[in-house]
Amino acid sequence: MKLITHNMLTSNIIKGVKNGFPLKIIASKVEEKEVDFNPEFTARMIPKIDWQALRQAAADLGKPNSLPEAVADQYEENVDFLKQTHHVLMELEVIEGELVCPESGRKFPVSNGIPNMLLKEDEV
Amino acid sequence: MKFYCTTGRGTECFLKKELKTKYDDVAVQETDGKVFFHGNVTGEDALQQLLSLKSAERIFVDILHVPVGQLDKRGLLTLLHTSVSDMKAWQEGLDTLEHLGLLKVSPVFGQNEGDSHSLDNECPPKKRKTGSHVSGASFRVSCKLSGKPRLKLDLKRTSSQMAVLISRLLGWRADPRNPQFEVNIHLNDSSLTVGMPLTEKPLSQRSYIKHCGLRTTVAWIMADLLAIEPEDRVLDPMCGAGTILIEAAVNWKCGTYLGIDKDMAQLCLTWENLQDTRIPVSIHLIQGDATRVPLPDGCVDKVVTDAPFGQNHLVDVSLDMFYKHVFSEVFRVLKPNGKFVLLTSRSLVNCVQSLCASAQNSHSYTSQIVQCTGPSEISTTRQEPKQEEIGCHVSRSMSHVYEVKGLIQDCDSNGGRHFILKNLFNVKLGDTEGTICVMEK
Numbered sequence: 086m087k088l089i090t091h092n093m094l095t096s097n098i099i100k101g102v103k104n105g106f107p108l109k110i111i112a113s114k115v116e117e118k119e120v121d122f123n124p125e126f127t128a129r130m131i132p133k134i135d136w137q138a139l140r141q142a143a144a145d146l147g148k149p150n151s152l153p154e155a156v157a158d159q160y161e162e163n164v165d166f167l168k169q170t171h172h173v174l175m176e177l178e179v180i181e182g183e184l185v186c187p188e189s190g191r192k193f194p195v196s197n198g199i200p201n202m203l204l205k206e207d208e209v
Numbered sequence: 210m211k212f213y214c215t216t217g218r219g220t221e222c223f224l225k226k227e228l229k230t231k232y233d234d235v236a237v238q239e240t241d242g243k244v245f246f247h248g249n250v251t252g253e254d255a256l257q258q259l260l261s262l263k264s265a266e267r268i269f270v271d272i273l274h275v276p277v278g279q280l281d282k283r284g285l286l287t288l289l290h291t292s293v294s295d296m297k298a299w300q301e302g303l304d305t306l307e308h309l310g311l312l313k314v315s316p317v318f319g320q321n322e323g324d325s326h327s328l329d330n331e332c333p334p335k336k337r338k339t340g341s342h343v344s345g346a347s348f349r350v351s352c353k354l355s356g357k358p359r360l361k362l363d364l365k366r367t368s369s370q371m372a373v374l375i376s377r378l379l380g381w382r383a384d385p386r387n388p389q390f391e392v393n394i395h396l397n398d399s400s401l402t403v404g405m406p407l408t409e410k411p412l413s414q415r416s417y418i419k420h421c422g423l424r425t426t427v428a429w430i431m432a433d434l435l436a437i438e439p440e441d442r443v444l445d446p447m448c449g450a451g452t453i454l455i456e457a458a459v460n461w462k463c464g465t466y467l468g469i470d471k472d473m474a475q476l477c478l479t480w481e482n483l484q485d486t487r488i489p490v491s492i493h494l495i496q497g498d499a500t501r502v503p504l505p506d507g508c509v510d511k512v513v514t515d516a517p518f519g520q521n522h523l524v525d526v527s528l529d530m531f532y533k534h535v536f537s538e539v540f541r542v543l544k545p546n547g548k549f550v551l552l553t554s555r556s557l558v559n560c561v562q563s564l565c566a567s568a569q570n571s572h573s574y575t576s577q578i579v580q581c582t583g584p585s586e587i588s589t590t591r592q593e594p595k596q597e598e599i600g601c602h603v604s605r606s607m608s609h610v611y612e613v614k615g616l617i618q619d620c621d622s623n624g625g626r627h628f629i630l631k632n633l634f635n636v637k638l639g640d641t642e643g644t645i646c647v648m649e650k
Contacts, residue, residue: 098501202497
């Protein structure tokens with residue numbers, strides 16, 4: 086699970102959970118895989134990203150200082166900033182671990198890089 | 210240069226559109242299950258361009274196609290013999306193959322061996338011509354009879370007669386086992402078509418998809434109907450082996466793709482496919498339920514999926530209920546005006562219609578059903594046509610289809626919380642009849 090995916094995931098499908106976002110990550114295995122850097126793509130993704138959730142996710146993976154506090158002004162031309170963002174969004178991958186619902190504490194396992202968001206009958 | 214492609218029934222119009230988009234000045238003619246086109250297909254990558262057609266099953270050089278009237282056995286045989294003996298048609302077809310660099314005959318056989326050295330000086334070794342066509346090549350005839358001709362002619366005998374005729378005409382050697390060329394002859398009630406395929410394998414067999422969950426041509430058509438734009442997030446909430454997502458991601462690299470499936474085994478197939486593609490694509494996988502999508506409201510631009518037909522893939526609740534839940538989740542996660550392209554069974558179209566609303570100021574449009582197939586073809590599909598060679602799995606999968614156009618009557622009972630049904634396209638998938646539904650939030 087790349088952080089670009091994590092940035093969209095919510096546990097609001099659980100009965101009684103309102104936002105369920107962002108899910109806290111408890112990772113036991115994280116991999117870094119090089120992905121071709123495409124500045125245009127990254128720049129286009131930034132408006133769709135929840136920045137604070139992405140920063141928190143990076144911190145959960147033990148990389149608290151990999152992103153600035155806020156999206157840079159005129160980020161389209163800021164190659165360093167785009168590279169940092171690209172790295173966190175696309176190159177960090179949670180292989181094994183858990184995602185925790187911020188409201189209910191329900192844990193969702195991540196195995197082989199795929200988060201399992203299935204619920205039991207009594208949770209819906 | 211003349212060509213034709215075979216397509217899944219119901220998808221001819223998409224291939225026509227693809228050809229028109231790709232080539233500025235080709236003349237296209239669609240018939241049932243085949244699309245003929247001719248024009249100048251030139252340039253260094255002419256062959257590559259042709260082979261990259263996505264909605265075609267197979268592509269052939271069109272040697273000849275002639276209409277067939279009401280003929281008895283004798284008439285049919287005469288037509289076959291006179292048409293196939295048309296040397297000019299063969300010449301043109303072989304010129305096209307040569308132009309595409311496909312007229313390569315590596316070893317020279319039998320009587321040609323002696324003079325092969327002297328020829329080497331004049332022609333490149335891959336091309337050996339006697340007169341103006343390659344001699345000594347090996348070939349096989351792949352004959353298909355359908356409709357009345359199937360009842361009137363003996364397939365085996367007709368095939369071998371044609372093989373002898375072509376062999377004499379071109380100086381080629383019939384070799385059913387390991388031929389260098391294939392000649393396809395298809396005779397049905399309306400036409401006789403003779404062609405030579407540009408490739409041995411169907412175009413629909415993609416090099417980048419190992420586990421194929423859905424016909425790749427249909428997957429491509431669905432992706433094309435999504436009209437994916439650069440920043441789009443595309444979701445398949447029941448992605449299975451990921452055929453649609455991979456087809457979309459390979460051909461529309463600009464998007465981000467999200468695949469959800471309940472079944473880990475299916476996701477593993479997608480994952481394996483992704484390892485195998487060798488084309489960097491951006492597809493992310495989540496194990497989840499299409500009726501409870503773990504995504505926030507309005508976060509995806511397009512949704513595409515091959516929904517259960519109620520045959521192979523079972524759902525926990527009734528199908529109607531399942532579709533209702535999936536539709537409400539897809540509606541929730543799609544952004545306003547987002548597109549939803551769904552493949553479903555023909556028998557579930559009513560269910561889809563009941564979950565959709567018509568356009569706002571709804572005039573109740575009548576659906577026009579256009580039948581594109583003659584009765585002859587229906588009979589051929591009912592009784593599995595006998596066939597000799599490859600291509601049978603292609604044609605078996607294609608049969609009767611019609612296209613439904615226009616909008617469906619207003620059945621909105623839920624105050625604007627419904628999709629607008631834009632289009633329905635009926636396609637034949639093997640023995641199953643499917644419908645591609647195009648909807649908008």
